[in-house]
Amino acid sequence: MNQNKSLSLRSRLLLVIIIPLLVIVSIGTVALYFDSQKKSQEIFDNLLHTISQVILRDAVLRDGDLLTEQLLETLTDSLKDQIFYQVRDETNTLFVGYSNPPELPKNADIKPYQPIYYDSIYREQEVRVIFAREFISSKEIPGWVNIYVWQTRLGQRELLLELASDAFVTMLIMLLSTGLCVWFGVQYGLKPLLELQAAIRRRSADDISEIKRTVPTEVSSLLGSMNRLFSQLRKAFTEKDDFIANAAHQLRNPIAGIQSQAEAAERSKTLSSMKSRVKDVAEAAKKTSRLTQQLLSMEHISQRSIKSEFKCLDVVKLTQEVLTNFALRADNQNVSLSLDCSENQFLIQGSETFLSEAIDNLIDNALLYGCPNGGSISVSLKQKDNDVELIIKDDGQGIKPELLPNIFDRFFHDSDAKNHGSGLGLSIAKTIIELHDGVLTMVSNKQGTSLNMLIPAFKTAP
Numbered sequence: 001m002n003q004n005k006s007l008s009l010r011s012r013l014l015l016v017i018i019i020p021l022l023v024i025v026s027i028g029t030v031a032l033y034f035d036s037q038k039k040s041q042e043i044f045d046n047l048l049h050t051i052s053q054v055i056l057r058d059a060v061l062r063d064g065d066l067l068t069e070q071l072l073e074t075l076t077d078s079l080k081d082q083i084f085y086q087v088r089d090e091t092n093t094l095f096v097g098y099s100n101p102p103e104l105p106k107n108a109d110i111k112p113y114q115p116i117y118y119d120s121i122y123r124e125q126e127v128r129v130i131f132a133r134e135f136i137s138s139k140e141i142p143g144w145v146n147i148y149v150w151q152t153r154l155g156q157r158e159l160l161l162e163l164a165s166d167a168f169v170t171m172l173i174m175l176l177s178t179g180l181c182v183w184f185g186v187q188y189g190l191k192p193l194l195e196l197q198a199a200i201r202r203r204s205a206d207d208i209s210e211i212k213r214t215v216p217t218e219v220s221s222l223l224g225s226m227n228r229l230f231s232q233l234r235k236a237f238t239e240k241d242d243f244i245a246n247a248a249h250q251l252r253n254p255i256a257g258i259q260s261q262a263e264a265a266e267r268s269k270t271l272s273s274m275k276s277r278v279k280d281v282a283e284a285a286k287k288t289s290r291l292t293q294q295l296l297s298m299e300h301i302s303q304r305s306i307k308s309e310f311k312c313l314d315v316v317k318l319t320q321e322v323l324t325n326f327a328l329r330a331d332n333q334n335v336s337l338s339l340d341c342s343e344n345q346f347l348i349q350g351s352e353t354f355l356s357e358a359i360d361n362l363i364d365n366a367l368l369y370g371c372p373n374g375g376s377i378s379v380s381l382k383q384k385d386n387d388v389e390l391i392i393k394d395d396g397q398g399i400k401p402e403l404l405p406n407i408f409d410r411f412f413h414d415s416d417a418k419n420h421g422s423g424l425g426l427s428i429a430k431t432i433i434e435l436h437d438g439v440l441t442m443v444s445n446k447q448g449t450s451l452n453m454l455i456p457a458f459k460t461a462p
Ligand SMILES: Nc1ncnc2c1ncn2[C@@H]1O[C@H](COP(=O)(O)OP(=O)(O)OP(=O)(O)O)[C@@H](O)[C@H]1O
Pocket: 294, 361, 365, 366, 369, 370, 394, 396, 398, 399, 407, 412, 413, 414, 417, 420, 421, 422, 423, 424, 425, 426, 427, 449
């Protein structure tokens, strides 16, 4: 089982919408319950107050007689709760009503005409009590009286339960219907994505053509990025195919040459002609070996992984080593090879192997095409702003101006020239320099060719 499998987009959307909705609805239901409780309490207290007034007036009217059964029944029926009452006169003598009313809270602050409401227990039942102190002017009970009216809370509880369950059912229906709407909404919203996924699945592995579909704005940028990636892949594949075709073509000629020269050597009648043909075979094999080496380098640098080999190196030392390797060849060609450094050391961050190869290719070109019949090649190294500048200049005939725009292209060479290589040297050198965050430029005219290389100097920590 894949542990890293992330939640589907549909589940995420549902979770993000439903969970907060559930929380909101739960909080809403609880809040509604407490609000209903408060409001129903207020209503019941007001009723209790009214009842206390009715009882008081009735008791006065009836000169202290108990309430009529009819009135008591009317009150009890409308409230579904039993009503009890007691009226005491100023001397605390029971005037009318039931004995032992629920006791007033100890800290009750009794003020005339200001009713006090409190909860209590009466005959093992929860009751709500109202106590009031009022002035009565009647023949039977002139003066201040204390009235208690209390009622059971069953009706109130029932009403509250009814209100709360109604609220809960309404909320539940709302939640379910919202959940359904969200579910269908998410399904509908994700449809273009699911269709796109199905369209991609139907494709074969080698089909990287553009996906043409009408999609919503949010998906169109994703589709745009995918199509851009496909187009880059198409370009990369085409370049790879071209490279392989070119490489095969370049390898075919020297190998065919080796084969024919080897066959000719076999047929040689004299030892000297055989030796000369074997020498040609060796020469062709050397060229093939160089080409194979260049193809390998090309592949290596195209993977952009050489940066992992970078370390701090001295370009002066590195250039001296490359030039030393060419000293004999330059001497044989009657070419003066000079190195001019403004300082003893120029540090950069790079790959020794690949930078040597880049400089090697440029000196090889200068010797091969710039000074085939003698001349001079000057190499100079100096600091230029934050870069190290390396210039390789020969005093040859230069390159035809019409070739210059493509001179750094892979496999590009002067096809009219008799002695040319496979056209990879400059392209490899330029890619290597660019991988060192540098630039390689060329200036060529009738006075000679100059290759200018700029590589960022190594910065020591401040
Ligand atoms: N210093 C130079 N003077 C004159 N022509 C040059 C010089 N350097 C390069 N060229 C021209 O540019 C072409 C491309 O050079 P590049 O080094 O890329 O390929 P190549 O030398 O032909 O083959 P490779 O280097 O792969 O063996 C050469 O064929 C040559 O015509």
